[in-house]
Amino acid sequence: MAVPQSQSSARVQTDFLSASDAARLVAQVGIVEVLRLMTEAVEADYGRWQDFDKSARTAAHSASGVIELMPVADAHDYAFKYVNGHPANPRLGLPTVMAFGALAEVATGMPRFVSELTLTTALRTAATSAMAARRLARAGSRSMALIGNGSQSEFQALAFMALLGVNELRLFDIDPAAAQKLVRNLQPWLPQFGATATVAASVQQAVQGADIVTTATADKTRATVLPEHLAEPGMHINAVGGDCPGKTELEAGLLRRAQVFVEYEPQTRIEGELQQMPADFAVTELWRVLQGLAPGRSSPQQITLFDSVGFALEDYSALRTMHALARRTGLLSQIELVPTLSDPKDLFAMVRSAQTGQVLGLHQRKTA
């Protein structure tokens, strides 16, 4: 809808990126480029860990799933994400995970950007996995087993091909249709990486001899997607799916054989594979590796394990990256989330003006 410049500029507006426009953005910029930019952003922000006001997310659990709020802030930007996890959603035609969130100015509290974060979460999770694997996987890693071929899997595959040089993907899902969907979706991207994607008959077949193993399954149970005996010396294990209390993918013995790296220890102790281990089980926070305070992989024989649960800082990086890209591609729209007041101390004037027909708001009305 056309808005006269004078009126538009006088109103306080919040940038908005819809789910469809986020998809358009990724298509226009290119998903490989978006993953590359997001990996750089996540790495840069983990590299200045001390700048952030951090807390474990708040979670509301119900019989059908979980709803979480994930806030984080530095001196300039406050970010939060709303995200759910409901494993039975696909039967109702909804994604298991849906998310949205906002960026606000710390100096004023003004919300500057509201965005879809369903697609964005998939991108930032893969970017974070790639960021960690660049420090933890064996140099020259080329093959990756991908266990769990659901919504997150394409993003993981692309990020590891683009940023790690992976060119051999071995796919496995208990649902063969999921693996076929993944192959189909990856097809257009394989040639540019000289890569192959093959469906394995079992977890064992997928994992055997792989340099990297990524697990990304969705069941909200204590599962043993990856049993201890399949772990081989030198492997990097990227465990993405164990991300809430009662939901794990790895056999506990595997954690004992590996050097375990986490995003934010207080949160991972509750939500990650780590919930299977005693409270004093040693782990390394990733930022310490990035800042050179702790070693990453220390030998080619070591098993490294990234127990990824997803941390608010990654959403901060992702929101800022998507905001910048949406601005550049012209895909931002505007919503009127906070009122424009001629006298900021006179909120009631809104009601007075509305009563006399003087509200000049730019608003979207459903016309269907």
Next chain:
Amino acid sequence: MAVPQSQSSARVQTDFLSASDAARLVAQVGIVEVLRLMTEAVEADYGRWQDFDKSARTAAHSASGVIELMPVADAHDYAFKYVNGHPANPRLGLPTVMAFGALAEVATGMPRFVSELTLTTALRTAATSAMAARRLARAGSRSMALIGNGSQSEFQALAFMALLGVNELRLFDIDPAAAQKLVRNLQPWLPQFGATATVAASVQQAVQGADIVTTATADKTRATVLPEHLAEPGMHINAVGGDCPGKTELEAGLLRRAQVFVEYEPQTRIEGELQQMPADFAVTELWRVLQGLAPGRSSPQQITLFDSVGFALEDYSALRTMHALARRTGLLSQIELVPTLSDPKDLFAMVRSAQTGQVLGLHQRKTA
């Protein structure tokens, strides 16, 4: 923008109420009716306190203010509010307090309603004050002193005239212009309540002989807006402005002379006037009064004090009330906050479709 019904109905959309449309809603329904409905909703929800999953809000403090997230849920609806408090904002042309939030389905995590909550917060705060005062103020209370005549003051005045029968308002603000603004804004409403609004020369003049004293000042300091010696037997004190660590309005001695009522004790201990008192200072949670488990006012001579900081449950009530009213008045618009997927397990299809121009999203593009 016109959307063909078939396409619109196929997409997952989230209802949206903008700041201007919230003002239009209040003007169309009538602010007195909105306050009445909201007071009933808040009272009904406090009355079923045990149904809710409650937690103290998370707060990110900075030198210039605070940003908070306030989640709450029952078995059906999850609600959260984003809200800031930045006392220096008016100098930048922004309100001190800005807010927005959402309602989601607990069963699926789907966000069903995103709304402005700046105006709505003012309404629900006044509704909560009125709900508490109906149980705590002396029967036949007619006069109210209103100390602090900023953004919240009109809403408090209207709620108490409409729901308590207050007909004598005595106004005081250290900024005389604020008091004049309040008088001006209230003028059209006074006749229907047979009420008068007079500006007092001092806090003492405003308070002396008043049945109810409402304090709603905004400074983020330990202030003594209401000194102990001004409290008179039988008064009900509605303390709205002390609502974050380091921000209080009442002299500590006043709390010792009064019976103190709170919304949610763990939060009020940190944020309310209560932060001045020892951890074992006795208070009563309001829901216990509503459920008949604790007395409200127990004698005409008692001083009752509602130490109001604002609790997430009130935003739950307010979001549901505004959603229903926005639907009834046709003021809802729609935003595409989560993706519509033909196969909910195939998120990547969004990227694939966008690449081939097949994204069918209803999206608002800035055209100015």
